[in-house]
Amino acid sequence: MAEIKYIKAPLTAETVKSLHAGDVVRISGYIYTARDAAHKRLTEALARGEKLPLDLKDNVIYYVGPSPTKPGEVVGSAGPTTSGRMDKYTPTLIQQGMRGMIGKGLRSKEVIDACVKYGAVYFVAVGGAAAVISKSIVGEQMIAYEDLGPEAIRRYEVKDFPAIVCIDTYGNDFYKEGIAKYSKE
Amino acid sequence: MREIDVKQVTEAVAKLCKDSCYYLPEELLAFYKEAVNREESPLGKEILNTIIENAELAKSKDVPICQDTGLTVVFMEIGQDVHFIGGDLYTAIHAGVADGYVKGYLRKSSVDDPVFVRKNTNDNTPAIIHTTIVSGDKVKITVCPKGCGSENMGAMKMLKPADGVEGIIKFVVDTVRSAGPNPCPPVTVGVGVGGNMEKAALLAKYSLTRKVGEHNKNPQYAELETKLLDLVNKTGVGPSGLGGRITAVAVNIEYAPTHIGGMPVAVNLNCHAARRAEMVL
Numbered sequence: 295m296a297e298i299k300y301i302k303a304p305l306t307a308e309t310v311k312s313l314h315a316g317d318v319v320r321i322s323g324y325i326y327t328a329r330d331a332a333h334k335r336l337t338e339a340l341a342r343g344e345k346l347p348l349d350l351k352d353n354v355i356y357y358v359g360p361s362p363t364k365p366g367e368v369v370g371s372a373g374p375t376t377s378g379r380m381d382k383y384t385p386t387l388i389q390q391g392m393r394g395m396i397g398k399g400l401r402s403k404e405v406i407d408a409c410v411k412y413g414a415v416y417f418v419a420v421g422g423a424a425a426v427i428s429k430s431i432v433g434e435q436m437i438a439y440e441d442l443g444p445e446a447i448r449r450y451e452v453k454d455f456p457a458i459v460c461i462d463t464y465g466n467d468f469y470k471e472g473i474a475k476y477s478k479e
Numbered sequence: 480m481r482e483i484d485v486k487q488v489t490e491a492v493a494k495l496c497k498d499s500c501y502y503l504p505e506e507l508l509a510f511y512k513e514a515v516n517r518e519e520s521p522l523g524k525e526i527l528n529t530i531i532e533n534a535e536l537a538k539s540k541d542v543p544i545c546q547d548t549g550l551t552v553v554f555m556e557i558g559q560d561v562h563f564i565g566g567d568l569y570t571a572i573h574a575g576v577a578d579g580y581v582k583g584y585l586r587k588s589s590v591d592d593p594v595f596v597r598k599n600t601n602d603n604t605p606a607i608i609h610t611t612i613v614s615g616d617k618v619k620i621t622v623c624p625k626g627c628g629s630e631n632m633g634a635m636k637m638l639k640p641a642d643g644v645e646g647i648i649k650f651v652v653d654t655v656r657s658a659g660p661n662p663c664p665p666v667t668v669g670v671g672v673g674g675n676m677e678k679a680a681l682l683a684k685y686s687l688t689r690k691v692g693e694h695n696k697n698p699q700y701a702e703l704e705t706k707l708l709d710l711v712n713k714t715g716v717g718p719s720g721l722g723g724r725i726t727a728v729a730v731n732i733e734y735a736p737t738h739i740g741g742m743p744v745a746v747n748l749n750c751h752a753a754r755r756a757e758m759v760l
Contacts, residue, residue: 426529476722
């Protein structure tokens with residue numbers, strides 16, 4: 295396996311430039327959760343000219359809707375959801391300063407273009423490996439939209455969260471590279 | 480005539496919801512352990528090992544394998560000599576789902592209205608229930624919660640007789656290839672052929688209740704399953720769609736008689752966390 299890069303979140307412009315598609319990373323620090331309904335509310339709030347409930351600058355959004363937390367645990371199972379459903383909203387959030395996203399699955403050309411233009415990266419985590427991923431989430435705080443239940447925005451404190459750089463600031467897409475390498479069609 | 484109190488159904492469904500979300504079927508876990516050796520991609524091997532570690536951790540802690548504990552699909556084969564007492568059968572099934580999801584710390588992912596309101600029902604009801612009447616006095620309940628990452632990548636096409644087996648092969652392989660990483664591969668590919676539009680879709684879903692290693696009893700369809708699995712694995716999608724050999728666990732085909740003018744085909748993909756638990760009352 296490739297050498298593991300240990301990085302801190304929130305990210306810096308320098309950090310994202312140093313990352314390349316295919317890099318294996320461990321992320322420590324603070325990240326925010328948001329998925330379909332939260333993205334809709336965030337972009338609607340921006341369209342109305344309102345202040346967002348979180349400052350997106352340099353932050354990483356994790357596309358996740360966790361299962362409920364069992365007594366004695368920090369979080370429930372919390373693996374990535376399919377990122378493509380957020381594509382419609384993502385370029386707007388990147389323009390607001392968002393530096394990173396964690397999810398799984400394909401992204402649109404618009405998202406890749408925004409990553410290059412504004413300097414953001416798309417990380418993927420292993421979909422369905424929710425129990426293992428939860429071990430790296432060591433703290434949780436409710437931030438906004440609590441009425442959305444699993445779709446509410448939470449802040450996670452993470453320690454060595456396992457991910458792979460999929461789309462980098464140079465426009466590379468690791469899904470395309472990986473699949474092309476093993477295709478026998 | 481055998482009487483069964485619907486309370487038994489509620490209790491069974493509640494247990495099956497939890498068991499299916501915590502415990503990956505044994506034969507599927509065994510498949511991943513064997514597949515690690517066949518995977519050519521080093522990253523793919525690592526991902527398969529993560530999938531195995533995750534399944535074992537979820538089992539040891541009684542927590543969901545995946546946070547998306549899905550919509551709850553319930554297949555019931557009801558012996559025609561059974562008489563349910565003590566209440567309404569469907570109400571009892573929904574009560575079992577609600578109990579299992581609330582007390583089992585499973586995620587509630589069901590919204591009441593698909594377009595306008597989209598308000599969470601907060602107990603994962605309603606279940607999606609498929610009942611068939613069979614001979615005998617037993618009731619078989621199979622609970623298969625299924626997440627939306629894989630469900631969203633399903634497809635259906637009203638192929639015509641002239642499209643032939645080549646048309647089916649192309650549609651199935653195209654569906655898996657274009658789904659890429661989204662359905663969380665290695666996927667189980669459920670294929671329904673024949674019947675009409677809704678029959679094909681239901682057959683595709685039903686085929687996902689099979690255990691790994693079981694093939695269609697018709698040798699021509701069994702052979703097509705093997706051929707399709709080989710072709711799907713040649714796409715290079717691999718574990719998590721990051722490239723590799725093991726794109727699918729199996730291709731399961733169910734078929735039904737159809738109209739002289741049609742050959743409908745439906746593909747329902749299941750993620751690597753292909754959850755299933757069953758019980759006979």
